[in-house]
Structures are given as C-alpha cells and as structure tokens.
Amino acid sequence: MMAAVAGALSATGVAHANPRNSNKAESKPEVAPPKPENVMTPDAALARLMEGNRRYQKGVAKRHDFLAEREALVGGQNPYAGILSCADSRIAPEYAFDSSRGISSSVASPAISSIRKNIASFEYAVEILKTPLLLVLGHDGCGAVRSAVSSLADKTTLPGHLPSLVAALTPAVKAVAGQPGDQVENATKENVRLGVDALKNATPLLSAAVNDKRVRIVGGIYRLADGQVEIFA
Numbered sequence: 001m002m003a004a005v006a007g008a009l010s011a012t013g014v015a016h017a018n019p020r021n022s023n024k025a026e027s028k029p030e031v032a033p034p035k036p037e038n039v040m041t042p043d044a045a046l047a048r049l050m051e052g053n054r055r056y057q058k059g060v061a062k063r064h065d066f067l068a069e070r071e072a073l074v075g076g077q078n079p080y081a082g083i084l085s086c087a088d089s090r091i092a093p094e095y096a097f098d099s100s101r102g103i104s105s106s107v108a109s110p111a112i113s114s115i116r117k118n119i120a121s122f123e124y125a126v127e128i129l130k131t132p133l134l135l136v137l138g139h140d141g142c143g144a145v146r147s148a149v150s151s152l153a154d155k156t157t158l159p160g161h162l163p164s165l166v167a168a169l170t171p172a173v174k175a176v177a178g179q180p181g182d183q184v185e186n187a188t189k190e191n192v193r194l195g196v197d198a199l200k201n202a203t204p205l206l207s208a209a210v211n212d213k214r215v216r217i218v219g220g221i222y223r224l225a226d227g228q229v230e231i232f233a
Helices: 002-017 019-027 042-058 066-073 112-117 119-127 143-154 162-175 183-200 205-211
Strands: 081-085 103-107 133-139 216-222 229-231
Touching: 042 081, 042 133, 042 216, 042 229, 081 119, 103 119, 112 119, 112 183, 119 133, 119 183, 119 205, 133 183, 143 162, 143 183, 162 183, 183 205, 183 216, 205 216
Parallel strands: 081 103, 081 133, 133 216
Antiparallel strands: 216 229
C-alpha cells in the first residue's frame, strides 16, 4: 500500500512541477468513483454516520446488497469515513453505523501510540481515496484502559507485552488524575482526545487537509448498553 501511496503522491508532485504534464493529466476523462454516493462533504459524512448509528440503536438496520457491493468495489474504493476503534470484539463500526463497505475501518487499540502507527493508513485514505471524515472511537468499559489505571495505581507490572499498552495509555491516565467522576471513563475520553489531536497535527498531509477543510477529524465514545455513539471531540 505504501508503494502505491508514494507513487500516487510522486505523480502528483510531478504534475504540479510540470504544467505540460499537468495539462495532459487534466485532459483525461474523469473516472467515476466506485460508490458515487460516498462523495460528500466532511459534515455530510458525519451526519450519515450518526443517522446510521440511530438506526442501529433502534434495531432497524438497512438491507445491504453485499453482492452488488463486491462487484462495484473490485476495481477500487472511495470510503466516506475512516474509523480507528478499539479491538474489543463488542465494537464493530460497520454494524454500529449501519454501513455497508463504505467505511474504511482501521481497527486497533486506540492508544495514542497505535494512532501514530496508523497515520500512514489515514494519510492514504485522505490523500488517495479522498475520505472526508476520520473518527477516533473509544468505548465505555474498556478493559485496556481499566488495566492501565489499575497498573499505574497499584504500581504493578502486567505480564508479556501488556506493559507497552499501559505505557501507551499512561499519558491519558495521568492527564485526568484527580478529576471528579469515573477515572476509567475520564481516561478513555482523554485518550480519544489525544488521538484526535495527534491526527489533526500530523504533518505534512493530515494537518494540511484539516486546514483546507478537506477532512474533518472527530472523536467519540461508543456506549455498550445501547449502542449509542457520542461525538465529544
């Protein structure tokens, strides 16, 4: 994928540097995106996500024609949203937003370090696939955050590679230390905020896209009890 990104971005740079080549590129007929309905503004993309989430909460999901979608997407993709969510098995963005294959979902633990590791994927989504919306999605009752809070409070070391997860979540846990309310909830939301900030400030591509209003980057939390997604960052 990164080779494709480099090639695409290099081609863009050459086109800008050489007006003659740029004119040739512009003379070519535009190829229709695989899913034209996914071409939208960042605000419209967020509204679509939230409409899907309301359907999901009510249990009135749309019927998706997966056969037709597979055929349409063989030659390419143009997702309207990129989502970084927790690896928790109870969180499934395509279900939570009642979406077909229009979402580009990069699933990982939403610790700040994981978000930084996924920046290249989101750069690809925004610059190459023209995705207008990125969402960092946490959830209540997160076992990873709870373990980090406990480990830091008790000064215990978890087995295996789990300490690296605690280290990644430590900035969020320490940032909310002493605040009123549930510490796990507070740390979960702070972790999402840190992730949103990391993506917004990721130079050179994502930060430029945010400034140009080509992409909107938001943060939310998924409620396990009723499936509601609250956008708060």
